Structures are given as C-alpha cells and as structure tokens.
Amino acid sequence: MPCLPSIQATDKRLKNYKIAIMPGDGIGPEIMQEAVKVLKLVEERNDVTFELMHALFGACAYFEKGEAFPQETKDICDQADAIVKGPIGLSHEESKKIPVDEQPERGALLPMRRRYNTYANYRPVFLPKGLAHFSPLKPQVIGEGIDIIMVRELVGGLYFGEKEVGVNEQGLRYVKETLEYDEAQIRQIMHHAFKLSSGRKKVLHNIHKSNVLKSSVLWNEIMEEVAVEYPDVKVINILVDAVATLLCLKPTQFDVMVMENMFGDILSDQGGGILGSLGLMPSACLGDDKAYYEPSHGSAPDIAGQNIANPYSMIGSIAMMLEYSFGMVDEAANVWAAMQEVFTDGYSTADLSKLDSSVTMISTNEFGDKVVGKLRAMPIV
Numbered sequence: 001m002p003c004l005p006s007i008q009a010t011d012k013r014l015k016n017y018k019i020a021i022m023p024g025d026g027i028g029p030e031i032m033q034e035a036v037k038v039l040k041l042v043e044e045r046n047d048v049t050f051e052l053m054h055a056l057f058g059a060c061a062y063f064e065k066g067e068a069f070p071q072e073t074k075d076i077c078d079q080a081d082a083i084v085k086g087p088i089g090l091s092h093e094e095s096k097k098i099p100v101d102e103q104p105e106r107g108a109l110l111p112m113r114r115r116y117n118t119y120a121n122y123r124p125v126f127l128p129k130g131l132a133h134f135s136p137l138k139p140q141v142i143g144e145g146i147d148i149i150m151v152r153e154l155v156g157g158l159y160f161g162e163k164e165v166g167v168n169e170q171g172l173r174y175v176k177e178t179l180e181y182d183e184a185q186i187r188q189i190m191h192h193a194f195k196l197s198s199g200r201k202k203v204l205h206n207i208h209k210s211n212v213l214k215s216s217v218l219w220n221e222i223m224e225e226v227a228v229e230y231p232d233v234k235v236i237n238i239l240v241d242a243v244a245t246l247l248c249l250k251p252t253q254f255d256v257m258v259m260e261n262m263f264g265d266i267l268s269d270q271g272g273g274i275l276g277s278l279g280l281m282p283s284a285c286l287g288d289d290k291a292y293y294e295p296s297h298g299s300a301p302d303i304a305g306q307n308i309a310n311p312y313s314m315i316g317s318i319a320m321m322l323e324y325s326f327g328m329v330d331e332a333a334n335v336w337a338a339m340q341e342v343f344t345d346g347y348s349t350a351d352l353s354k355l356d357s358s359v360t361m362i363s364t365n366e367f368g369d370k371v372v373g374k375l376r377a378m379p380i381v
C-alpha cells in the first residue's frame with residue numbers, strides 16, 4: 001500500500017486510544033470480527049492500548065433501539081479518539097420495514113458524517129502488478145499496477161442539500177434536490193487533495209462537470225485559487241464522464257483525484273470494479289476534529305452470515321485509522337503488506353477467487369487468520 005502523508009495524526013504521545021467499534025449490518029459483523037483480530041495484534045505488538053467501545057449503528061440499532069443512530073451510540077462516538085464502522089443497510093425489500101427517514105443511510109450514516117463534519121473521504125484504489133489477475137482489465141492496461149487515491153467531498157452537494165417533494169400545478173408529483181457548496185467547503189477539501197498529492201506523484205486530477213453545472217464552475221475557480229499555494233503539484237482538469245471511461249482504459253494515469261460528493265460515490269464504486277471487487281475498497285472519513293473509517297461498499301445482505309465476505313476493506317480501514325488518527329505509519333504499512341502477502345501466496349475470498357481459478361478460495365475468518373499470521377511475523381520498526 002502506498003504510504004500516505006499523515007495529515008490527521010493526533011498527538012503521538014497519547015498512547016491510549018478509545019475506539020468506537022460499530023459492526024453494522026449484513027456482512028458487517030463478520031468482517032469487523034477479522035478487523036478486530038488485527039487490531040488486537042497491533043495492540044499486542046506496539047506500545048499502545050486500545051479501549052474498544054462497541055456500539056449499535058444502522059438497521060440493527062433501529063430494530064433494537066428504535067433509532068438507527070441512537071443517543072448512546074452518539075455518546076460513545078463523541079468520546080472516541082476514532083470510530084470504526086462496518087457497512088450498513090438492508091436489502092431493498094427489508095428496507096421497506098423501516099420508515100424512510102430512519103433507514104440506516106439517511107437515519108444514521110449521513111447524520112454521522114454531518115455530526116463529525118468528516119468532509120474529506122479518502123478512497124484508495126490500489127492493485128499492485130502482482131495482483132493484476134484479480135482485475136477484469138487486461139494486464140497490459142494495469143501495467144505496473146493501479147495506485148489511486150480518490151478524495152471525495154463527503155458532507156456537501158446533493159446529499160445534504162435542501163429537498164422538496166410535492167405535487168405541482170399540473171397535478172404531477174415532483175421532487176427537487178439541491179446541490180450546494182460554499183467556497184469554504186470547496187477550499188478545505190482542495191487542501192486535503194493538494195497535500196496528499198504533494199506527498200505522492202504531484203499530479204492531481206480535478207474532476208468536474210463545468211460544461212453543465214454551475215457548482216463545478218465555482219469548484220474549478222476555487223481549485224485555481226488553492227493551486228497557487230501548491231506550485232509543485234500539476235493540476236489536470238477533467239470532466240467526470242470522461243473519467244469514467246479513462247478509469248477503464250488507462251487507470252494508471254491517475255494518482256490523486258478530487259471530486260464532489262456524488263461524483264465520488266459513483267467513481268469510487270467504479271474504482272472497486274476495476275480492481276475486481278468492492279471488497280478491496282477501504283476508506284477514511286476525516287474531519288478536523290474527528291475521523292471515522294469504513295469500507296466503501298454496502299452490507300451485501302445476500303451473502304451475510306456465510307463466512308465468505310472479503311474482510312480486506314475492513315482491515316484496510318483499520319490500517320488507515322492507524323495511520324491517520326494515531327500516526328502509526330509503519331504499522332499501518334505492515335498491515336497492508338500482510339494482506340498483500342496473503343494474496344500473493346495464492347489465497348483469496350470468494351469475490352476474487354471466482355475470477356481466477358489459480359487462486360485458492362478461503363473464508364472470511366481464514367483470511368483474517370492468515371493476515372494475523374503474516375503480521376505477527378513482521379518486524380516492528
């Protein structure tokens with residue numbers, strides 16, 4: 001895994017960390033269990049203690065407490081130095097059992113993003129050359145490997161704009177959703193993207209749709225203003241629809257990409273697609289005072305409880321927490337390396353082994369156990 005600059009690291013002298021653990025719904029508890037195994041080993045190997053505070057969040061919280069983001073969960077998250085969250089949500093049919101505004105995405109996830117103002121969402125899209133066989137793209141397209149970080153603005157745009165539903169003068173039902181950003185919101189996400197880019201290849205792709213959207217016109221204006229502060233970073237402006245094509249045709253041209261909320265939601269799932277599985281998509285959601293870490297994918301209710309889900313995204317989210325919230329950059333790199341070694345030994349969970357018959361399929365907890373075995377064998381720097 002690439003080494004990301006630690007721009008969120010808290011005071012490194014603080015060695016006792018409180019971590020809120022919210023397994024979520026569907027495959028969440030299974031993949032969280034593996035992530036917690038890794039976290040416990042990290043605690044054992046390093047001069048840190050982790051106080052894990054378990055909390056209900058999502059549909060499970062709604063069914064048990066009547067709210068998807070109950071007050072006691074808020075209290076735990078408020079106290080925590082970092083939050084680790086599993087995927088949430090139910091199948092389309094099951095969701096209908098919950099009132100629209102309490103459904104976990106609207107009732108828990110968006111309120112959490114807003115509560116902690118976690119505006120900077122880092123979504124690594126990473127596939128080293130040796131794992132090219134997992135990707136649906138041809139090896140010659142993957143070349144030396146894919147190594148992108150998508151920086152998605154997470155608390156603005158259509159997700160949080162005003163909404164109106166009603167019946168118009170012609171008697172037709174209508175809906176209106178607004179896409180709103182102010183310059184401060186754009187500027188703060190740009191600083192994240194530029195700092196990240198400065199510590200990597202110094203090429204920043206700015207994703208927009210300024211030929212249609214006024215929001216993108218302002219977005220690009222602010223981008224130009226902020227760019228002046230980072231003369232070493234080359235900015236490439238590119239339309240969002242063109243990016244969708246280029247991610248398939250030539251993903252290796254991208255390093256850091258910055259985009260607004262909705263574009264980031266869509267393109268990051270495409271990122272999972274070019275890797276071969278959304279199970280390879282961890283993420284960090286960073287605010288100025290609080291951060292939480294979650295897989296970029298959903299709760300996959302269709303495969304829940306079968307011990308076949310890929311815990312990579314959840315364990316990768318732990319690695320991102322070690323780096324960004326606790327400044328444990330070397331140990332984070334070890335966790336990434338441990339996972340890559342499991343793959344290069346020829347193992348993977350069902351999502352990826354289905355794509356390649358030379359890979360031996362292992363279960364969710366076998367994957368976790370192998371990662372733990374690899375990490376245990378790694379020297380502590």
Ligand code: IPM
Pocket residue numbers: 089105109265296297298
């Ligand atoms: C994501 C997810 C969420 C989003 C859903 C669950 C609300 O798809 O984190 O990408 O749209 O942001």
Ligand code: MG
Pocket residue numbers: 265266269296
């Ligand atoms: Mg999404």
